[in-house]
Amino acid sequence: MSSTKRKFTDSNDDGQQTIHLETVRAPTNIACIKYWGKASIPLNTPINSSNSITLDSSDLCAITTASASHKFTKDRLWLNGIEVPDASQSKRFRACVDETRRLASDRKDPLTGEITVTKDEWTTLHVHVSSYNTFPTAAGLASSAAGYAALVAALAHLFCAEETFPGELSTIARQGSGSACRSMYGGFVAWRMGGERDDAKDSLAEQVADEGHWPEIRALILVVSDEKKDTSSTTGMSTSVATSDYLAHRAKVIVPERVKICEKAFLERDFEAFGKVTMRDSNQFHSTCLDTYPPIFYMNDISKSVISIVHVYNDWAGEIRAAYTFDAGPNAVLYTLEKYSVELGALMIRFYPSVVGKKYVSNDVFAAEVAKFELDAGLVKVAEKTGRIPTVNDVKYMYFTRSGPGPVKLGPEMANIDSKTGLNTYIPS
Amino acid sequence: MSSTKRKFTDSNDDGQQTIHLETVRAPTNIACIKYWGKASIPLNTPINSSNSITLDSSDLCAITTASASHKFTKDRLWLNGIEVPDASQSKRFRACVDETRRLASDRKDPLTGEITVTKDEWTTLHVHVSSYNTFPTAAGLASSAAGYAALVAALAHLFCAEETFPGELSTIARQGSGSACRSMYGGFVAWRMGGERDDAKDSLAEQVADEGHWPEIRALILVVSDEKKDTSSTTGMSTSVATSDYLAHRAKVIVPERVKICEKAFLERDFEAFGKVTMRDSNQFHSTCLDTYPPIFYMNDISKSVISIVHVYNDWAGEIRAAYTFDAGPNAVLYTLEKYSVELGALMIRFYPSVVGKKYVSNDVFAAEVAKFELDAGLVKVAEKTGRIPTVNDVKYMYFTRSGPGPVKLGPEMANIDSKTGLNTYIPS
Numbered sequence: 128m129s130s131t132k133r134k135f136t137d138s139n140d141d142g143q144q145t146i147h148l149e150t151v152r153a154p155t156n157i158a159c160i161k162y163w164g165k166a167s168i169p170l171n172t173p174i175n176s177s178n179s180i181t182l183d184s185s186d187l188c189a190i191t192t193a194s195a196s197h198k199f200t201k202d203r204l205w206l207n208g209i210e211v212p213d214a215s216q217s218k219r220f221r222a223c224v225d226e227t228r229r230l231a232s233d234r235k236d237p238l239t240g241e242i243t244v245t246k247d248e249w250t251t252l253h254v255h256v257s258s259y260n261t262f263p264t265a266a267g268l269a270s271s272a273a274g275y276a277a278l279v280a281a282l283a284h285l286f287c288a289e290e291t292f293p294g295e296l297s298t299i300a301r302q303g304s305g306s307a308c309r310s311m312y313g314g315f316v317a318w319r320m321g322g323e324r325d326d327a328k329d330s331l332a333e334q335v336a337d338e339g340h341w342p343e344i345r346a347l348i349l350v351v352s353d354e355k356k357d358t359s360s361t362t363g364m365s366t367s368v369a370t371s372d373y374l375a376h377r378a379k380v381i382v383p384e385r386v387k388i389c390e391k392a393f394l395e396r397d398f399e400a401f402g403k404v405t406m407r408d409s410n411q412f413h414s415t416c417l418d419t420y421p422p423i424f425y426m427n428d429i430s431k432s433v434i435s436i437v438h439v440y441n442d443w444a445g446e447i448r449a450a451y452t453f454d455a456g457p458n459a460v461l462y463t464l465e466k467y468s469v470e471l472g473a474l475m476i477r478f479y480p481s482v483v484g485k486k487y488v489s490n491d492v493f494a495a496e497v498a499k500f501e502l503d504a505g506l507v508k509v510a511e512k513t514g515r516i517p518t519v520n521d522v523k524y525m526y527f528t529r530s531g532p533g534p535v536k537l538g539p540e541m542a543n544i545d546s547k548t549g550l551n552t553y554i555p556s
Numbered sequence: 557m558s559s560t561k562r563k564f565t566d567s568n569d570d571g572q573q574t575i576h577l578e579t580v581r582a583p584t585n586i587a588c589i590k591y592w593g594k595a596s597i598p599l600n601t602p603i604n605s606s607n608s609i610t611l612d613s614s615d616l617c618a619i620t621t622a623s624a625s626h627k628f629t630k631d632r633l634w635l636n637g638i639e640v641p642d643a644s645q646s647k648r649f650r651a652c653v654d655e656t657r658r659l660a661s662d663r664k665d666p667l668t669g670e671i672t673v674t675k676d677e678w679t680t681l682h683v684h685v686s687s688y689n690t691f692p693t694a695a696g697l698a699s700s701a702a703g704y705a706a707l708v709a710a711l712a713h714l715f716c717a718e719e720t721f722p723g724e725l726s727t728i729a730r731q732g733s734g735s736a737c738r739s740m741y742g743g744f745v746a747w748r749m750g751g752e753r754d755d756a757k758d759s760l761a762e763q764v765a766d767e768g769h770w771p772e773i774r775a776l777i778l779v780v781s782d783e784k785k786d787t788s789s790t791t792g793m794s795t796s797v798a799t800s801d802y803l804a805h806r807a808k809v810i811v812p813e814r815v816k817i818c819e820k821a822f823l824e825r826d827f828e829a830f831g832k833v834t835m836r837d838s839n840q841f842h843s844t845c846l847d848t849y850p851p852i853f854y855m856n857d858i859s860k861s862v863i864s865i866v867h868v869y870n871d872w873a874g875e876i877r878a879a880y881t882f883d884a885g886p887n888a889v890l891y892t893l894e895k896y897s898v899e900l901g902a903l904m905i906r907f908y909p910s911v912v913g914k915k916y917v918s919n920d921v922f923a924a925e926v927a928k929f930e931l932d933a934g935l936v937k938v939a940e941k942t943g944r945i946p947t948v949n950d951v952k953y954m955y956f957t958r959s960g961p962g963p964v965k966l967g968p969e970m971a972n973i974d975s976k977t978g979l980n981t982y983i984p985s
Contacts, residue, residue, distance in 0.1 A: 370836075372810045373802050373843065381801045407799075407849050414802065414847035420832075421867045422839045428857045438850045 146549050147234060147244060147252075148194035149284035150542045153277035153534040154184035155268055156309045156316060157346065157452060157460045159405040160385050161412040164368045164378060166320070170327040171302050174368070174375070175382040176320040178389045179309045180462070181338065182346060183531030186489060187268060190537070191258040191277035192544040193285045195244070199253035205543075205551035206274075207259045214256075222302040223278050224254055230288035230295065249286055256281070257543045257551040262526070268348065268458065275303030276310030280534035294331035301330060313532030314338035315393040317386065338530040341396045345468040348526040349479060351429045351457040360455045363416065363423045370420040377415060382408075398464055402450030405462060406437075409452040425455050429479075429521045433459040435513040436478055440471070443506050472497035472527065477507060478515050479522035490527040575978050576663060576673060576681075577623035578713035579971045582706035582963040583613035584697055585738045585745060586775065586881060586889045588834040589814050590841040593797045593807060595749070599756040600731050603797070604807040605749040607818040608738045609891070610767065611775060612960030615918060616697060619966070620687040620706035621973040622714045624673070628682035634972075634980035635703075636688045643685075651731040652707050653683055659717035659724065678715055685710070686972045686980040691955070697777065697887065704732030705739030709963030723760035730759060742961030743767035744822040746815065767959040770825045774897040776878075777955040778908060780858045780886040789884045792845065792852045799849040806844060811837075827893055831879030834891060835866075838881040854884050858908075858950045862888045864942040865907055869900070872935050901926035901956065906936065907944050908951035919956040 156179040164174040202224060204214035214220050234244040244252070258277055260270050279300040282288070290296055294311075301308035301318075308330075309316045314337040321330030358366075367374050385404050392401035416423035426434075430453055437451045448467040452460050463471045472488070476497055481487035488494035539546070543553035585608040593603040631653060633643030643649050663673040673681070687706055689699050708729040711717070719725055723740075730737035730747075738745045741763040750759030787795075796803050814833050821830035845852040855863075859882055866880045877896040881889050892900045901917070905926055910916035917923035968975070972982035 372840070373805070373847075376802070376805045376809075380805075403849075410849065410851045411801070411847050414843040414851075417846055418802075418840050418843035420836050420839065422843075422863060424860050431853050434851060 144196070144198050145243065146194050146196040146198075146544075146546050147285060148192055148539070148542055148544055148546060149281050150190065150192040150537040150539070151277050151280040151284060151534045152184050152188045152190050152537055152541075153273050153280055154181045154310055154313070154531055155187050155270070155273040156181045156306065157454065158306065158309070159401070159452060159462075160382060160389050160408050162305055162318065163412050163415060164364050164374055165305070166322060167327065168365070170330070171305055172322065172327050172330040173305060173318065173320050175378040176386050177306075177309070177318045177382075178335070178386055178393070179306070179316050179318070180344065180346070180530050181310060181313045181316055181533060183528045184273075184535065185531065186526060186528035187262045187273070189258055189260050189270065189273035189277040190541065190543065191256060191274070191281040192542045193278070193281035194255045194544045194546075194549055195249070195252040195285055196255075196549055197252055199255055199549055202253050203255045205257040205553070208551060208553045208555045210551070219275070219303045220278075223275065223299055224282060226299040226302065227279055227282040227288050227296070228286055230283070230290065231286035232289050234285075234287045254282070254285070255544055255549045257553055259543065259553050259555070268350075271304040272306040272310045275300050275307035276534055278303060279307070280311070284536055292328070294333060295328070297332035298328050298330060301332075308332040311533055314340060314530055315390075317390060335390050335393050338532055341393065341530070343396075343465040344530050345463050345465055346526075346528050346530075347461040347463065347468065347472060347475065348528070349433060349459040349461070349475060349522045350524040350526070351427070351433075351459060352521055352523055353427055353457045358423045358425075358455075363419070363455060366421075366423065367415055367419040371415050371418040373418045374415050377411060381411070399447045402441075402447035402462065405450045405452050413453060425457060426453050427457045430457045430459060432478075432513065432515045433461075433475075436474065436510050436515060437461065439509050439513055440474060440506065443509050468527070469493070469496045469500050470502070472525070473500040473502050474506065474510065475522070475525065477502055478510060478517050480517050480519050482519050488525045488527060493527045573625070573627050574672065575623050575625040575627070575973075575975050576714060577621055577968070577971055577973055577975060578710050579619065579621040579966040579968070580706050580709040580713060580963045581613050581617045581619050581966055581970075582702050582709055583610045583739050583742070583960055584616050584699070584702040585610045585735065586883065587735065587738070588830065588881060588891075589811060589818050589837050591734055591747065592841050592844060593793050593803055594734070595751060596756065597794070599759070600734055601751070601756050601759040602734060602747065602749050603803070604811040605815050606735075606738070606747045606811075607764070607815055607822070608735070608745050608747075609773065609775070609959050610739060610742045610745055610962060612957045613702075613964065614960065615955060615957035616689075616691045616702070618687055618689050618699065618702035618706040619970065619972065620685060620703070620710040621971045622707070622710035623684045623973045623978055624678070624681040624714055625684075625978055626681055628684055628978055631682050632684045634686040634982070637980060637982045637984045639980070648704070648732045649707075652704065652728055653711060655728040655731065656708055656711040656717050656725070657715050659712070659719065660715035661718050663714075663716045683711070683714070684973055684978045686982055688972065688982050688984070697779075700733040701735040701739045704729050704736035705963055707732060708736070709740070713965055721757070723762060724757070726761035727757050727759060730761075737761040740962055743769060743959055744819075746819060764819050764822050767961055770822065770959070772825075772894045773959050774892050774894055775955075775957050775959075776890040776892065776897065776901060776904065777957070778862060778888040778890070778904060778951045779953040779955070780856070780862075780888060781950055781952055782856055782886045787852045787854075787884075792848070792884060795850075795852065796844055796848040800844050800847040802847045803844050806840060810840070828876045831870075831876035831891065834879045834881050842882060854886060855882050856886045859886045859888060861907075861942065861944045862890075862904075865903065865939050865944060866890065868938050868942055869903060869935065872932075872938050897922070897956070898925045898929050899931070901954070902929040902931050903935065903939065904951070904954065906931060907939060907946050909946050909948050911948050917954045917956060922956040
């Protein structure tokens with residue numbers, strides 16, 4: 128047993144008070160081939176495989192500190208600075224902590240190499256976790272994907288967890304939030320649905336290609352105004368599975384083909400093929416929501432106007448230069464290539480203008496390029512024909528980003544748990 | 557040959573100048589199980605059967621006069637008072653005239669019984685047709701269904717056409733506009749897709765039950781504001797057939813079952829079953845439009861708010877009291893039962909109010925009952941929770957109607973072609 132190698136000083140009174148902590152930054156991901164429908168609710172497995180692009184976590188991310196100490200009396204969780212009551216009873220949080228701990232190994236002092244917590248000792252320590260997003264949680268930008276990926280990654284670093292097979296940590300993140308498994312990898316990712324194993328360990332994420340493979344990919348995210356309350360993804364999915372006559376056909380017949388097309392497009396850097404299958408699959412996902420009873424609407428008239436303008440733009444260009452995709456909300460994610468990103472940005476700002484003087488685009492350099500870009504008059508004319516009337520505040524904010532890596536370990540200076548008290552230090556601005 | 561029985565005076569100079577005319581009023585119909593997708597474009601046959609309810613033509617109708625005379629030098633058509641240039645070359649108009657004429661028989665003087673036009677003589681006479689709708693053509697209320705049903709019915713009366721099998725005239729109306737075949741019958745109707753015969757004579761309408769079978773059925777039609785230009789049904793269908801991965805599955809697997817459910821509900825006067833399958837099929841039709849590439853949107857945010865309120869209303873009632881259905885546009889048709897119609901009307905007017913003082917509801921008696929109806933406060937509260945904010949002009953007008961008969965022959969005083977000149981007399985108001 129590894130406990131025999133245990134450092135003596137760590138078990139004395141002082142050692143008992145040590146707070147072990149690790150901080151990570153984890154990315155969001157936006158699906159191109161959508162996940163919609165659970166095969167097993169307890170295992171949180173999907174009825175179809177899916178594909179996504181992991182976004183650059185320097186633009187949008189969850190930052191999570193996981194800590195453990197003998198002096199903690201229970202597991203605690205803070206989200207965006209607020210403690211979640213009874214978090215330790217939450218099934219999802221519980222699964223992430225317990226499953227990651229099952230992969231624990233000895234924790235060693237990085238300087239001396241001496242063991243500070245033995246593999247077997249972890250079960251006797253409670254954890255404190257603090258997590259926050261660098262973007263609005265309510266904005267529908269896959270905050271739970273980033274959040275659960277960050278949780279599992281932070282716990283994995285804390286527990287010095289070792290995967291017994293590639294992707295095992297993604298199977299744990301999956302139990303927090305399905306799409307979180309894809310945020311465990313950077314670049315171009317697949318979530319294999321699995322279904323062959325009773326323990327669902329074959330329902331995991333795989334990297335199709337890393338973020339360096341297709342560096343020209345850009346994403347412009349339009350945060351669309353929406354006063355209505357959304358149907359949660361979990362509720363929506365279960366209603367769709369129960370009532371949509373289309374969904375089973377989609378999962379069984381249509382998606383397997385689309386996953387092949389999407390991954391081939393990733394590997395061949397074929398934006399035309401990627402864009403088309405991405406748009407079609409977004410539409411089919413929302414189509415399935417509409418085929419649900421009662422129907423679920425995630426897109427609104429603003430979302431639909433974005434779709435119209437993107438189609439007009441591509442028709443005008445004679446090629447696919449932009450591809451929209453919408454998750455369970457009205458926000459548009461527009462994938463494009465670096466060479467068209469300024470044109471696309473200018474087109475969007477022309478039709479979805481900001482209140483004058485307001486910070487509107489996440490990236491200042493991009494915003495400046497967009498501001499000075501002269502749109503083709505013919506393009507503006509055909510876009511106007513869609514009936515879209517430029518209106519301020521229909522889009523609240525635009526993020527401009529690219530593909531990025533999976534979860535990244537940060538230094539102790541980025542921790543949002545106090546290493547002395549074990550309490551949250553993050554205060555929302 | 558029947559010409560031997562010919563009345564002498566009808567072939568002299570005066571007789572040559574006779575204008576034979578017939579006028580009919582034909583109803584619209586609103587599908588419960590939708591038609592979307594053509595199996596054959598030349599034959600205008602569908603990829604699936606459909607069901608509809610024929611609406612009372614005293615509320616919404618097309619009125620068409622068909623006339624024929626030796627003095628007419630070409631076939632002419634007036635729509636809503638305006639002559640259609642080169643109408644005689646129009647494929648759809650041509651099909652209706654030529655196919656109905658093929659079923660012609662001797663025309664006899666109603667008083668004397670003497671033959672005024674022989675069966676074989678019809679091909680030597682040109683026709684003048686004038687047709688108008690009693691409701692806005694552009695409002696998306698199945699004006700073409702009423703229009704082509706009225707055309708074929710008026711021509712059939714004019715030519716004294718005799719069907720060689722039941723539904724033959726509906727096969728002709730089908731060639732004008734697919735859904736027009738269903739307007740050839742009153743009450744509760746099916747359009748059998750056919751597909752066994754090369755001449756498509758098996759793609760025809762059948763009456764499932766007449767309008768007297770379920771007299772409690774009511775329809776409240778909300779004419780919804782929409783600034784955007786629609787995709788025409790014909791274009792939309794062909795794009796859906798070409799690109800939607802869902803549509804073939806719908807036509808082949810889902811619709812046959814739904815037609816059975818719908819017709820059983822008609823026959824058993826089962827509003828719960830009828831309402832549910834009607835709402836689901838409307839949603840699936842619009843779902844299919846969204847699965848089309850590029851996607852087609854017929855409903856807008858106002859339409860969607862109506863859907864939400866109808867679901868809330870039914871949930872509140874603990875039974876289905878109203879069922880929405882939407883055709884290729886944003887207008888809502890709400891089916892209900894007589895006993896709930898005032899409550900439903902009051903609920904709709906509460907959330908889609910009219911400009912004060914404007915005539916807003918087609919039926920004055922109904923409008924008065926609605927105005928004095930006191931909505932349950934609990935119902936208003938749950939409907940408010942949908943997020944719908946009452947806004948004038950979101951709905952422009954409400955029609956209140958019921959199920960009615962098929963095309964009805966009108967007296968000569970209702971003709972909109974002058975019996976002396978053979979020219980249109982209808983002037984739009």
